[in-house]
Amino acid sequence: MTRNYKEEYQRWLDSPALSEAEWEELNSIANDEKEIESRFFAPLEFGTAGLRGTMKLGLHQMNVHIIRHATQAFANVIKAEGEEAMKKGIAICFDCRNNSELFAHEAACVMAANGIHVRIFDALRPTPELSFAVRCYGTTAGLNITASHNPKEYNGYKVYWSDGAQLPPQHAEAIAEQMSKIDIFDDFVSCDFDEAVAQGKIELIGTETDEAYLERVLGQAINKAIVAKVAPDFKIVYTPFHGAGYKLVPEALHRLGITQLYPVPEQMVIDGNFPTVESPNPENPEGFYLAVDLAKKVGSDLIIGTDPDSDRIGVMVRSGEDYISITGNQLGVLLLDYVINARKAAGTLPENAGAVKSIVTTEMAKVVAETNGVHFEDTFTGFKFMAERIAQWEKAGSYKYIFAYEESYGYMMGDYVRDKDAVTASMMVAEMAAYYYDKGMNLSQAMESLYAKYGRYAEKTLNLVMPGLDGIVKMKNLMAELRSNPPKQIAGVEVFKLRDYSDGSIKVPELGVMGQTPIKGSNVLYFELADGTSFIVRPSGTEPKVKVYILCKGADKAECDAKIAKYSEYAEGLRK
Numbered sequence: 001m002t003r004n005y006k007e008e009y010q011r012w013l014d015s016p017a018l019s020e021a022e023w024e025e026l027n028s029i030a031n032d033e034k035e036i037e038s039r040f041f042a043p044l045e046f047g048t049a050g051l052r053g054t055m056k057l058g059l060h061q062m063n064v065h066i067i068r069h070a071t072q073a074f075a076n077v078i079k080a081e082g083e084e085a086m087k088k089g090i091a092i093c094f095d096c097r098n099n100s101e102l103f104a105h106e107a108a109c110v111m112a113a114n115g116i117h118v119r120i121f122d123a124l125r126p127t128p129e130l131s132f133a134v135r136c137y138g139t140t141a142g143l144n145i146t147a148s149h150n151p152k153e154y155n156g157y158k159v160y161w162s163d164g165a166q167l168p169p170q171h172a173e174a175i176a177e178q179m180s181k182i183d184i185f186d187d188f189v190s191c192d193f194d195e196a197v198a199q200g201k202i203e204l205i206g207t208e209t210d211e212a213y214l215e216r217v218l219g220q221a222i223n224k225a226i227v228a229k230v231a232p233d234f235k236i237v238y239t240p241f242h243g244a245g246y247k248l249v250p251e252a253l254h255r256l257g258i259t260q261l262y263p264v265p266e267q268m269v270i271d272g273n274f275p276t277v278e279s280p281n282p283e284n285p286e287g288f289y290l291a292v293d294l295a296k297k298v299g300s301d302l303i304i305g306t307d308p309d310s311d312r313i314g315v316m317v318r319s320g321e322d323y324i325s326i327t328g329n330q331l332g333v334l335l336l337d338y339v340i341n342a343r344k345a346a347g348t349l350p351e352n353a354g355a356v357k358s359i360v361t362t363e364m365a366k367v368v369a370e371t372n373g374v375h376f377e378d379t380f381t382g383f384k385f386m387a388e389r390i391a392q393w394e395k396a397g398s399y400k401y402i403f404a405y406e407e408s409y410g411y412m413m414g415d416y417v418r419d420k421d422a423v424t425a426s427m428m429v430a431e432m433a434a435y436y437y438d439k440g441m442n443l444s445q446a447m448e449s450l451y452a453k454y455g456r457y458a459e460k461t462l463n464l465v466m467p468g469l470d471g472i473v474k475m476k477n478l479m480a481e482l483r484s485n486p487p488k489q490i491a492g493v494e495v496f497k498l499r500d501y502s503d504g505s506i507k508v509p510e511l512g513v514m515g516q517t518p519i520k521g522s523n524v525l526y527f528e529l530a531d532g533t534s535f536i537v538r539p540s541g542t543e544p545k546v547k548v549y550i551l552c553k554g555a556d557k558a559e560c561d562a563k564i565a566k567y568s569e570y571a572e573g574l575r576k
Helices: 005-014 020-027 033-040 064-080 083-088 100-113 127-137 169-181 193-198 207-218 224-230 245-256 285-298 328-346 364-371 383-396 422-438 443-454 468-484 557-575
Strands: 051-054 090-094 118-121 141-145 154-161 202-205 235-239 260-263 302-306 313-319 322-326 353-358 375-379 400-406 410-412 456-465 493-500 505-508 512-516 525-529 534-539 545-554
Touching: 005 020, 005 033, 033 468, 051 064, 064 083, 064 100, 064 141, 064 154, 064 169, 090 100, 090 127, 100 118, 100 141, 100 154, 100 193, 100 202, 118 127, 127 141, 127 154, 127 207, 127 422, 154 169, 193 202, 207 245, 207 422, 224 422, 235 245, 235 285, 235 422, 245 260, 245 302, 245 422, 260 285, 285 302, 285 313, 285 322, 302 422, 313 422, 313 443, 322 328, 322 443, 328 353, 328 364, 328 400, 328 410, 328 422, 328 443, 353 364, 353 383, 364 375, 364 443, 375 383, 383 400, 383 410, 410 422, 422 443, 443 456, 456 557, 468 525, 468 534, 468 545, 534 557, 545 557
Parallel strands: 090 118, 090 141, 118 202, 235 260, 235 302, 353 375, 353 400
Antiparallel strands: 051 154, 141 154, 302 313, 313 322, 400 410, 456 545, 493 505, 493 525, 505 512, 525 534, 534 545
């Protein structure tokens, strides 16, 4: 039965499933038509990234009722795989956010009541350790309660399959279908958490898993000797932004051999309100102000920050009297170049080495890889697609992956995770920075040396935020207009080619469809311009915004900066 938002609101008000406090919360908005509509106009859409939304009561929000509903649907999909899949069970993890532990325990209770064995971490852990746990214990699935780098009002339901990667489309569609069939209040089963633990239906995991994971992380180190050489003088400041990296990132750095490590005390406090930052996103340099103050005080050469679930990493380096950011694109290029050449020097680079990036990530990475004899391929945005490509390589025996990354500060190495991993990345950044420190260079100077070697590239990502119900319509309309009536020029420069990754068509102005992309099935428009610039537009899958990526190449920094400025102005105009 389809209900309008007013009927859905009333149904929730009348439901005996609501506690008194929950009923009072909903009753308090009885005279706020817009708020009622925003909460009940439609269910949260379950996709390959799971669910993500603000923590309020309502159908389009994150709350215990949504968690139970989604988990029952997820349990039905696991049960359909058979008894063995139920025995293998699910691994569950959660981050520092408000309600994350509550939501994780609610999910564990629904899974256990459905006869699915549950392994759940005894406290918050980084997202990559959840991916590791799925692969380590051979579970059928994984679940992480996190909204990653989103603001404090958000939480999420991130779902994994047996390979340790986020859910493939067919399983996401199966869960979404189940959610549409079962009632949110009546069609789920649950149990008592403590009783389920006592009965062995829910198994707590902890330090033993940490140790197994850290062993694999440290196995990625290539040149610990260079770290030992500079350790007495080489200083690092670290911040977890109140999140899950607080324990394992410092531990990984210490085991690498870093002796001069200075965590930011105020941000080592676990707190889902993120009291010291407006946004716990390492992409935003302004969030590093406490880390910069500490770095200046101790004379640190490097600042590392990880987001609340510790899958993304941000880096700043000293530049004169201040500190500057290394972008996600730049850090990926630096790491790729370092891993290739350090492994060559160590004799551990496979002959069939391969690397992967997303289509919205700098083309410089491809040049770095192929110049050094490493195979390189693109995928859609999201590490589940990279994991899928790596699995294809493994099955075919074609290439041995050594590195994967995307511009949004996510990096993956090693065969023990299938998601971005800020713990491993932090360790590798520290080793790489130590290598350049020994040469008298910081990572900014190292990047300039790579530009000199491989050519000058520049990139910028713009977030066209479109909040609320109107924003959803605006996002759809913008993509539809660009698709049905694509511009022949962007910022006065001719559009050479348009790749529409929704249907895989390659269109040339005046000529029409002239070919097919190697991959398709994603809402991405990729404009190739006559001056070699790529102008890419895609709606975010997790936030109310359209993302515009500008990728360009120039003779020097000035030319690149001019291109970025020109195309940024055009992109801002798309908000209208």
